[in-house]
Amino acid sequence: MTSDExxxxxxxxxxxxxxxxxxxxxxxxxxxxxxxxxxxxxATAERMREVVEQEWGCDLIRGWNRSWYEAAVxxxxxxxxxxxxxxxxxxxxxxxxxxxxxxxxxxxxxRPDRNRIVSDTLNFPSDLYVLQSCVRLxxxxxxxxxxxxEDDISISLEALHDEIDExxxxxxxSHVAFKTGFCHDAAAITERAHEVGALVLWDLSHxxxxxxxxxxxxxxxxxxxxxxxxxxxxxxxxxxxxVRRELQxxxxxxxxxxxxxxxxxxxDLTYQPAEGIRRFLVxxxxxxxxxxxEPALDLVLEAGVQAIRAKSVRLTSMLVDLMDxxxxxxxxxxxxxxxxxxxxxxxxxxxxxxxxxxxALIEEMNVLADFREPNLLRFGLAPVYTSFTDVWQAVDxxxxxxxxxxxxxxxxxxxPVT
Amino acid sequence: MTSDExxxxxxxxxxxxxxxxxxxxxxxxxxxxxxxxxxxxxATAERMREVVEQEWGCDLIRGWNRSWYEAAVxxxxxxxxxxxxxxxxxxxxxxxxxxxxxxxxxxxxxRPDRNRIVSDTLNFPSDLYVLQSCVRLxxxxxxxxxxxxEDDISISLEALHDEIDExxxxxxxSHVAFKTGFCHDAAAITERAHEVGALVLWDLSHxxxxxxxxxxxxxxxxxxxxxxxxxxxxxxxxxxxxVRRELQxxxxxxxxxxxxxxxxxxxDLTYQPAEGIRRFLVxxxxxxxxxxxEPALDLVLEAGVQAIRAKSVRLTSMLVDLMDxxxxxxxxxxxxxxxxxxxxxxxxxxxxxxxxxxxALIEEMNVLADFREPNLLRFGLAPVYTSFTDVWQAVDxxxxxxxxxxxxxxxxxxxPVT
Numbered sequence: 164m165t166s167d168e169x170x171x172x173x174x175x176x177x178x179x180x181x182x183x184x185x186x187x188x189x190x191x192x193x194x195x196x197x198x199x200x201x202x203x204x205x206a207t208a209e210r211m212r213e214v215v216e217q218e219w220g221c222d223l224i225r226g227w228n229r230s231w232y233e234a235a236v237x238x239x240x241x242x243x244x245x246x247x248x249x250x251x252x253x254x255x256x257x258x259x260x261x262x263x264x265x266x267x268x269x270x271x272x273x274r275p276d277r278n279r280i281v282s283d284t285l286n287f288p289s290d291l292y293v294l295q296s297c298v299r300l301x302x303x304x305x306x307x308x309x310x311x312x313e314d315d316i317s318i319s320l321e322a323l324h325d326e327i328d329e330x331x332x333x334x335x336x337s338h339v340a341f342k343t344g345f346c347h348d349a350a351a352i353t354e355r356a357h358e359v360g361a362l363v364l365w366d367l368s369h370x371x372x373x374x375x376x377x378x379x380x381x382x383x384x385x386x387x388x389x390x391x392x393x394x395x396x397x398x399x400x401x402x403x404x405x406v407r408r409e410l411q412x413x414x415x416x417x418x419x420x421x422x423x424x425x426x427x428x429x430x431d432l433t434y435q436p437a438e439g440i441r442r443f444l445v446x447x448x449x450x451x452x453x454x455x456x457e458p459a460l461d462l463v464l465e466a467g468v469q470a471i472r473a474k475s476v477r478l479t480s481m482l483v484d485l486m487d488x489x490x491x492x493x494x495x496x497x498x499x500x501x502x503x504x505x506x507x508x509x510x511x512x513x514x515x516x517x518x519x520x521x522x523a524l525i526e527e528m529n530v531l532a533d534f535r536e537p538n539l540l541r542f543g544l545a546p547v548y549t550s551f552t553d554v555w556q557a558v559d560x561x562x563x564x565x566x567x568x569x570x571x572x573x574x575x576x577x578x579p580v581t
Numbered sequence: 582m583t584s585d586e587x588x589x590x591x592x593x594x595x596x597x598x599x600x601x602x603x604x605x606x607x608x609x610x611x612x613x614x615x616x617x618x619x620x621x622x623x624a625t626a627e628r629m630r631e632v633v634e635q636e637w638g639c640d641l642i643r644g645w646n647r648s649w650y651e652a653a654v655x656x657x658x659x660x661x662x663x664x665x666x667x668x669x670x671x672x673x674x675x676x677x678x679x680x681x682x683x684x685x686x687x688x689x690x691x692r693p694d695r696n697r698i699v700s701d702t703l704n705f706p707s708d709l710y711v712l713q714s715c716v717r718l719x720x721x722x723x724x725x726x727x728x729x730x731e732d733d734i735s736i737s738l739e740a741l742h743d744e745i746d747e748x749x750x751x752x753x754x755s756h757v758a759f760k761t762g763f764c765h766d767a768a769a770i771t772e773r774a775h776e777v778g779a780l781v782l783w784d785l786s787h788x789x790x791x792x793x794x795x796x797x798x799x800x801x802x803x804x805x806x807x808x809x810x811x812x813x814x815x816x817x818x819x820x821x822x823x824v825r826r827e828l829q830x831x832x833x834x835x836x837x838x839x840x841x842x843x844x845x846x847x848x849d850l851t852y853q854p855a856e857g858i859r860r861f862l863v864x865x866x867x868x869x870x871x872x873x874x875e876p877a878l879d880l881v882l883e884a885g886v887q888a889i890r891a892k893s894v895r896l897t898s899m900l901v902d903l904m905d906x907x908x909x910x911x912x913x914x915x916x917x918x919x920x921x922x923x924x925x926x927x928x929x930x931x932x933x934x935x936x937x938x939x940x941a942l943i944e945e946m947n948v949l950a951d952f953r954e955p956n957l958l959r960f961g962l963a964p965v966y967t968s969f970t971d972v973w974q975a976v977d978x979x980x981x982x983x984x985x986x987x988x989x990x991x992x993x994x995x996x997p998v999t
Binding site for chain 1: 717852
């Protein structure tokens with residue numbers, strides 16, 4: 164494929180006009196980190212001036228009545244449309260890790276006679292840390308079983324099925340794996356778990372907004388997810404959580420706070436859970452970060468997840484093809500699934516010198532991707548603003564820094580944070 | 582006192598110039614809600630444009646290396662200076678309620694043979710809900726003892742001392758009570774608790790930045806606090822937590838997440854707590870809300886807590902005096918301590934028609950204060966922007982709406998949120 168061919172794809176891309184709705188005017192920058200931090204929508208920049216300068220600055224405390232108090236629920240309903248959830252099941256609250264903590268403990272309480280938690284080794288480590296802290300808090304009587312990856316890329320559905328048994332209280336997985344982009348067959352896993360009476364909790368952080376997720380249709384029990392990746396909510400934007408409607412009145416959050424209280428402004432001294440999903444709120448939400456999310460959600464809903472997914476498959480497939488053609492001869496290997504049905508919207512490629520290559524891409528080529536230990540370069544392709552030309556140019560830049568050997572001028576010594 | 586006399590006090594007020602550092606150009610507005618939502622510093626408005634449009638919009642993922650990753654700790658050190666804490670003991674993280682949850686469970690684990698938790702009925706209800714959820718999570722073997730208020734304004738130090746015994750694991754109180762402004766003798770209570778081997782956890786939400794708090798000098802074990810009141814961090818700004826240095830390596834957070842992991846970017850599958858106070862971080866912080874706090878902290882540090890406290894005492898004393906002179910004859914009573922040593926920076930006044938009077942103050946007088954059930958009007962005086970004239974005018978407005986009976990045109994039916 165040539166750069167002209169990539170440009171032709173962009174000319175015929177129905178989502179291409181959405182790119183101009185983002186701040187993309189950094190000369191020469193190729194940003195392929197959409198699975199880490201989504202770009203800034205122009206509407207968000209404008210909205211944040213209004214939120215800070217008008218709503219906080221002038222409306223002051225009246226902002227709570229006007230739009231802030233209901234924001235966690237109102238914005239939750241927009242996320243609900245993206246994850247296939249009927250109304251009344253999704254709220255924005257806390258971080259993904261704190262939400263996972265709340266839902267894991269709530270789920271385990273629903274299965275008091277079972278002591279097995281099933282996950283996999285591709286899950287995001289923070290999710291595993293949360294599980295470990297829940298097990299510790301409950302006295303150590305639960306066991307976490309991590310299904311290993313046989314190829315370091317994917318998890319076998321059969322191996323996972325075999326681990327889910329009558330002692331399993333909870334199956335909790337990342338729908339799309341943070342490193343490799345592997346995408347679980349969520350419907351099949353949820354069905355298997357329910358056959359043996361286990362509950363299922365999905366982490367949608369790397370799929371929401373870019374891979375169709377159908378929580379209601381799958382029959383999922385619970386879910387959490389991050390909003391600052393493909394949802395473009397801004398750094399550290401509040402996370403969401405989903406609890407299936409039929410479970411809501413049967414569970415309590417393990418963390419009680421006034422926003423989860425039935426009538427917070429009556430200031431009763433005794434907790435009474437709010438009706439429905441609101442009981443999983445805890446304290447006051449970080450309103451600036453929460454409201455920053457809303458314009459991006461509107462934009463993603465306007466583009467449509469189906470159209471986004473269709474372009475995502477074309478983008479990731481193009482990257483895989485270019486890798487085969489251009490990068491495999493330079494010593495690279497694919498670190499993501501080849502089957503697009505089993506792949507999210509990021510693609511990882513492997514090279515022993517991935518760290519130094521990434522340094523050179525940043526410093527010399529103005530290409531921003533992610534390095535992950537020990538040998539992985541990760542490209543997050545966000546169809547609402549990533550172009551086919553971006554992908555073509557990124558591969559060409561990788562080719563250049565490797566062919567020229569320029570990456571060797573960088574120290575292999577890791578910098579503290581990436 | 583006349584309005585001329587109030588204006589004269591403003592002319593001689595050394596903190597008066599700080600008022601111009603805030604957005605205060607709403608014509609006619611008298612804002613006395615500083616204990617609920619602090620005003621917007623002009624520097625914050627400017628900083629937020631930079632954070633959103635430059636750091637997120639253009640720096641993108643590089644923002645993490647440049648200033649975001651360390652923000653929870655860096656900003657924590659600024660809060661530390663306000664609460665009398667040596668470096669390395671304060672971080673910004675989550676909400677006040679979630680932080681309280683983490684620290685209550687950590688504290689109870691340090692006193693495994695004790696089953697008594699002491700608090701009081703003036704504590705913020707969300708704090709009591711958190712305690713109730715902790716007790717439930719630990720199987721119900723702990724008992725919460727709430728010391729009652731004999732006068733509905735204050736808590737007797739003797740009554741509190743009597744409740745703190747050898748079975749007490751934890752004493753946890755709001756330093757300044759949210760409704761009445763009562764201020765505990767934190768040094769004496771901490772000393773008493775330590776005499777019998779109990780731990781002490783202070784909620785500084787209503788005192789930080791306006792009442793000198795000396796966590797290290799008191800010997801406090803733990804503390805939490807809110808940053809959107811007198812610290813002017815913006816609606817729902819992230820909360821802080823303090824753990825005394827000597828305890829840090831002896832406790833674990835009950836909620837493990839990647840920001841509390843020793844080396845988060847190594848992505849180990851097993852949690853290893855970070856050194857020191859960082860282990861109480863959980864997930865990714867809401868960066869926009871977190872960074873909004875920093876300019877306000879700089880401003881409060883520049884003004885100095887001692888000068889702020891001196892003006893606060895004068896403001897609240899003036900309000901108490903004016904109430905005696907002008908409002909008691911109209912049926913009001915004081916709902917806060919008369920002794921300024923036992924009073925924070927808000928003053929509550931009581932009237933059977935407080936709800937309708939507050940409606941009239943908002944709608945007719947452009948005076949923003951807080952109504953709290955059933956009969957309380959609360960005035961939060963923030964010395965960095967509240968003037969003596971504000972206080973004089975507010976009292977005069979209350980006089981007018983009561984003398985004219987205008988408040989009677991409002992329905993006593995409560996609006997959903999205040």
